Amino acid sequence: MKEGNPAHTTEQASSFKMLRAMVGIGLICALLIVLTFQGTLPRIEKLKAEALEKAIFKVIPGMVKKKTYQLDQKNKLSEVSDDKKGGQLVYVGYDENGKLAGVAVAASGIGFADVISILYGYDLEKQALVGFYVLESKETPGLGDKIEKDPNFLANFGALDVMLNDDKNALKNAVKVVKQGTKKNPWEIDAITGATISSRAIGNILSTSTEQWIPLIIKNKDLFEAHKNEKAQQ
Amino acid sequence: MSNQNKNKENAGFFASLQNSPSTDEFIKGLWRENPVFVQVLGMCPTLAVSNTAENAMAMGLATAFVLLMSNILVSSLRNFVPKQVRIASYILIIATFVTMVDYAIQAISVELHKALGAFISLIVVNCVILGRAEAFASKNTIGKSILDALGMGLGFTFALLCLGSVRELLGNGSIFGLSVFPKSYQEWIVMILPAGGFFTLAVWLLIFNAAKARKATT
Numbered sequence: 218m219k220e221g222n223p224a225h226t227t228e229q230a231s232s233f234k235m236l237r238a239m240v241g242i243g244l245i246c247a248l249l250i251v252l253t254f255q256g257t258l259p260r261i262e263k264l265k266a267e268a269l270e271k272a273i274f275k276v277i278p279g280m281v282k283k284k285t286y287q288l289d290q291k292n293k294l295s296e297v298s299d300d301k302k303g304g305q306l307v308y309v310g311y312d313e314n315g316k317l318a319g320v321a322v323a324a325s326g327i328g329f330a331d332v333i334s335i336l337y338g339y340d341l342e343k344q345a346l347v348g349f350y351v352l353e354s355k356e357t358p359g360l361g362d363k364i365e366k367d368p369n370f371l372a373n374f375g376a377l378d379v380m381l382n383d384d385k386n387a388l389k390n391a392v393k394v395v396k397q398g399t400k401k402n403p404w405e406i407d408a409i410t411g412a413t414i415s416s417r418a419i420g421n422i423l424s425t426s427t428e429q430w431i432p433l434i435i436k437n438k439d440l441f442e443a444h445k446n447e448k449a450q451q
Numbered sequence: 452m453s454n455q456n457k458n459k460e461n462a463g464f465f466a467s468l469q470n471s472p473s474t475d476e477f478i479k480g481l482w483r484e485n486p487v488f489v490q491v492l493g494m495c496p497t498l499a500v501s502n503t504a505e506n507a508m509a510m511g512l513a514t515a516f517v518l519l520m521s522n523i524l525v526s527s528l529r530n531f532v533p534k535q536v537r538i539a540s541y542i543l544i545i546a547t548f549v550t551m552v553d554y555a556i557q558a559i560s561v562e563l564h565k566a567l568g569a570f571i572s573l574i575v576v577n578c579v580i581l582g583r584a585e586a587f588a589s590k591n592t593i594g595k596s597i598l599d600a601l602g603m604g605l606g607f608t609f610a611l612l613c614l615g616s617v618r619e620l621l622g623n624g625s626i627f628g629l630s631v632f633p634k635s636y637q638e639w640i641v642m643i644l645p646a647g648g649f650f651t652l653a654v655w656l657l658i659f660n661a662a663k664a665r666k667a668t669t
Contacts, residue, residue, distance in 0.1 A: 238532045242540050245524075246547035253551040257558040268561045330569060355569045 269323070269336070269352065273308045276338030276348025277319035280310030286441075294437050307430065309441050310338075317341060317442055320434050323352065324426035328418040331355040333364075335422060337374065339431065341438060344381070345403070346423070349374035354415075361415035369397075370409050370416065378403035379427045386432050394420030476595050480602025486579045487610030487652075488659040493579040497611060498648035500570050504627045507615025508608065509563055510570060513556065515604025517548045518580050519597065525588040526596035532589075541584045542575070549574045579607060614651045618642045 274280060287297045288305040297306070308321040319341065325334040333356065338348030351365040364370060382389045390404040394417050400407040406423075408416035434441075486492050493514070500510040524544050532540045553571045557564045564571070574580070583603055588596040616626050622642030624632040641647050 235533050235536045238528075238540060239536050239543075241531070242528065242543055246543055249547050250550050253554050257554040260558040261554065264558070264561045353565075355572070357569065 272336045272350045272352060273310065273321045273338075276321050276336055276350050277310035277340075278338070278347060279312045280318040281313050282311040282315075284309045284311070284441075286437075288433070292433070294433070294440060307434070317438070319347065320430075320441070321348070322426060322430050322434075324422050325353075326418060326422035326425065328354060328356055329361045329414045330357065333415070333418055333422065335419065337423065337426075339379070339427075339434060341434065343376060344379060346374055346377040346379055346427075356412070356415045361412050363409050363412045364415045364419055367409050367412075369407065373400075373406045376403065377406065377423075379431050380404075381432060381435060385435060388428055388431060392420060392424040392427055473595070473598055476598040477602040480599065480604070480606040481609065482606070484603075485606045485610060485659075486603050487607060488656060490579075490582075491656075492582055493577045493607065494652075495573065496570055496577060497614065498645065498652060500567060501611050501614035501618060501648060501651070502643045503619040503623065504612060504615040506566055507611035508627075509556070509567060511604075511608025511611040513552050513567075513571060514574055514577060514579070515600070515608055517545060517552055517574050517577075518583060518604045518607075519600040520548045521545045521580055521584055522588040522596040522600035523593060525584045526591060526593045529589050537589065538581075538585070541581060541589075545580050545584070546575050579603060610655075613655055614648065617651050617654075618647050622647060 270283075273283060283299065285297050285299050286294045286307050286309060288294055288307070294307070306323065310318040310321065312318040320339045321336055322339065323334065323336050325332050327333070331354075333354040334352040336348075336350045336352055337346050339345075340347045349371060354362065354365065356362045356364060377392065378390065379392065380389045381387070388404075390402065392404055392406065394406045394408050395401075397408050397410045406416065406420050408420075480486065484490060487494075487497050496510050496514065501507045521541070521544050525541055528540070549572065552574070553564075556567065556571060583599060587599050591599070620626055620631060621639045622644075624630055624636045624638055639647070642651070
């Protein structure tokens with residue numbers, strides 16, 4: 218058995234050999250990745266849908282039933298089937314008595330490392346965010362990932378004020394991130410020391426998403442409630 | 452007398468095991484050249500993902516799998532890859548298997564994937580893997596490379612488990628999520644924090660080096 222690489226012994230490998238090796242390995246690797254991706258996709262999607270379902274029930278306190286609504290191009294919300302994926306979706310939760318319990322909205326944005334996906338629950342009565350959950354993040358373990366665990370940070374989302382202005386077309390006060398310990402107003406988020414960028418990212422994601430969705434949700438409040446009555450009568 | 456003979460026989464058996472080249476490729480990674488305790492490579496995941504025994508186990512096995520697959524591929528392509536492009540090729544191969552592991556772990560459990568977080572992608576830059584590809588697999592047969600990868604991979608997993616179980620036991624009062632200590636046990640929170648990783652690693656290195664020093668003197 219000949220030991221070692223012949224290329225190590227020859228003075229110079231030809232350009233063709235180098236190219237052949239790189240392209241060949243590239244092809245093998247691409248094939249392996251695509252096969253794995255295709256093979257695991259159905260199960261990953263199923264698990265993610267289950268995790269999302271769990272998260273929705275977590276961010277809307279007291280909800281027992283869920284309906285999914287999709288926003289179409291004409292800025293109109295309409296009910297879609299529960300297993301619908303993609304598009305702009307909101308999840309409406311109803312409590313035991315069939316009363317509107319809240320709306321869960323998924324949002325995402327760039328964090329310190331890669332995209333952060335979150336889910337928040339909005340209570341229409343209180344006009345405040347009442348639940349928050351990080352669906353996916355690759356933030357630095359021990360620092361940025363505190364946005365998922367830090368109890369002081371999560372306490373921000375017990376009742377984060379997102380009240381609308383008098384015209385009902387925008388938020389009265391945009392969601393804002395402030396330095397840790399300086400939170401004075403109910404619409405401010407107390408940042409985490411040592412995870413400033415991740416905290417700010419969460420603030421940005423929330424303020425962008427709430428600016429878009431909260432007026433829309435309020436506008437469609439009757440739709441959410443009426444829909445429920447129709448269903449109840451059937 | 453008979454006991455002595457038995458000891459001799461045992462010693463002979465282990466010596467033959469150690470002298471047999473193929474088992475040696477395997478055993479060296481577990482102990483004599485343990486990647487964590489002796490070579491002190493791959494410290495980032497060692498310190499960061501050893502806060503619980505379960506995380507340590509998952510990280511260790513994921514790394515071992517990537518190590519095994521990359522060693523096999525690097526070794527089988529060793530006559531095909533010119534040395535000028537070898538590092539680029541190894542990195543490509545390692546990155547491929549890490550991506551595959553990433554998908555596989557997502558398909559196993561979302562929770563586990565969340566717990567391991569960014570560290571799965573970081574297996575790409577774990578120097579144990581590139582180190583074995585460059586120092587061993589590129590110069591040896593596939594069979595030897597498999598043994599080397601299994602030994603190093605299990606050695607890495609073993610080391611992570613050593614750290615993970617101690618940290619979880621002291622920091623959380625449990626092992627693999629099962630409570631061991633009575634409820635009145637006051638957890639040492641520091642052990643599951645990053646600082647605990649350094650403390651635990653220091654103690655293990657101390658034990659390892661003390662054992663080595665003792666062996667050298669006798």
